[in-house]
Amino acid sequence: MDTFTAPSPTPSFLGAHHLVHRPASPEAFLLKATAPIRQNFAFSAELPEEHRLFGDSVSRYHDLLFPMESLRRTMLFAARRYFRVPASRHPVVSSGSAEITHLDAWRRGGRRAGISLELGMTPLDIVGGVPHGLECEAAVSIDGERCGIASVRLAFLAQSVYDSHRALGRRQSEESAAWLGDPVSPGMPLPEQVGHRDSRNVVVGLPERTGAEGDDELLFPIDAKAAAELRFEAGAPDDMPPMLFVEMSRQVGLLAAAELRGFVPSYAVLSRWQASFRGFTEPGLPLHCSVREGVRRKDGKVCRDAAGRPVVELRLSFLQGSRVVARVSASVLQDC
Known part of the structure; x- marks a missing residue:
């Protein structure tokens, strides 16, 4: 077993934490590197209390963003140390997902809680023994109770490829935004409507309805610059951090569930999140989010989970x- 304690990978976000490699091959002990096959790790930390974002919460629940960002950073650390991915390669999140499987464990109990991830990392697109991608699946436990699952897929791009893709995307966005115009918001929500106390952490405007009758679509303006300022590490690329889409989705989701189904934000929780990324997000350009309700009952009533709690997709x-x-x-999900 190969064991690491803070300060690696990034203590400013993760705080005191512990990472254990459980190698599948004996040469890992000698070479401090692995064969390009699936490798297992265990990560543990305390859920943060003093943090600009996580410490500013009126929510009754721990946030999915912490295990997701912890997972991504652990993957970056493992990619460099164990899978020999060159530092010159630019890491890009292509997809991610998270799901709460046992809600009770996610409720805040007024004390510091410990979180652990059991991770399995699989290298992808191997060339010359070095992967060009990495996929990770994780089981999430809080205070020893299994309560969630998460996954992330990373691609490692040459800097020239990253620069080319980003320049093309920015040009396409600028050209289309010039004739579409900026979305207009009726105003900003109160911080507690999106689970916060500090208005600086509100990155979503109030929605306007744009869909036809019976097919409601909500359009939310996003303050991309404010969202980018919530990044958790210095020296990171200046594009929008992909994991912040968890926070933006949560804020949009709470407002949409209140608008469409009358959910009470302080008793609502983002219980499942699955994302695919199709390009880079520029903090300097307008960003908006369109929302439609997914699965609907034929009688128009709200869907419910296995425990009978209301849930909106x-x-x-x-x-x-x-x-x-x-x-x-x-x-x-409405916890009632």
């Missing part, structure tokens, strides 16, 4: 101009 599209940068499927 949402389909989110994040756009800059006419360019879709991310598509998200999400569930918002």
Whole structure:
């Protein structure tokens, strides 16, 4: 077993944490590297209390964003140390997902809670023994109770490829935004409507309805610059951090569930999130999110989970101009 304690990978976000490699091949002990096959890891940390975003919450629940970002950062650390991915390669999140499988464990109990991830990482697109991608699946436990699952897929791009893709996307967004115009918001929500106390953490405007009657579509303007300022590490690329789409989806989801189904934000939780990313998001360009309700009952009543709790399924599209940068499927559950 190969064991690491803070400060690696990034203590400013993760705080004190512990990472254990459980190698599948004996040469890992000697070479401090692995064969390009699936490898297993265990990660543990305390859920943060003092943090600009996580410490500013009126929510009754721990946030899916922390295990997702912890998972991504652990993958980056493992990619460099164990899978020999060169530092010159630019990591890009192509997809991610998370789901709460046992809600009780996610409720805040007024004390510090410990979180652990059991991770399995599989290298992808191997060339010369070095992967050009990495896929990770994780089981999530809080205070020893299994309560969620998560996954992330990374691609590692040459800098020239990253620069080319980003320049093309920005040009497409700028050209389409010039004739589409910026979405107009009726105003900003109160912080508590999106689960916060501090208005600086509100990155979503109030929606306007744009769909035809019976097919409601909500359009939310996103403050991309404010969202980018919530990044958790210095020296990161200046494009929008992909994991912040979890936070933006949560804020949009709480507002949409209240608008469409009358959910009370303080008792609502983002219980499932699945995203695919189709390009890079530029903080300097307008960003908006269109939302439609997904699965609906024929009688018009709200759907319910196995425990009988109301749940609304949402389909989110994040756009800059006419360019879709991310598509998200999400569930918002009313804990009542």
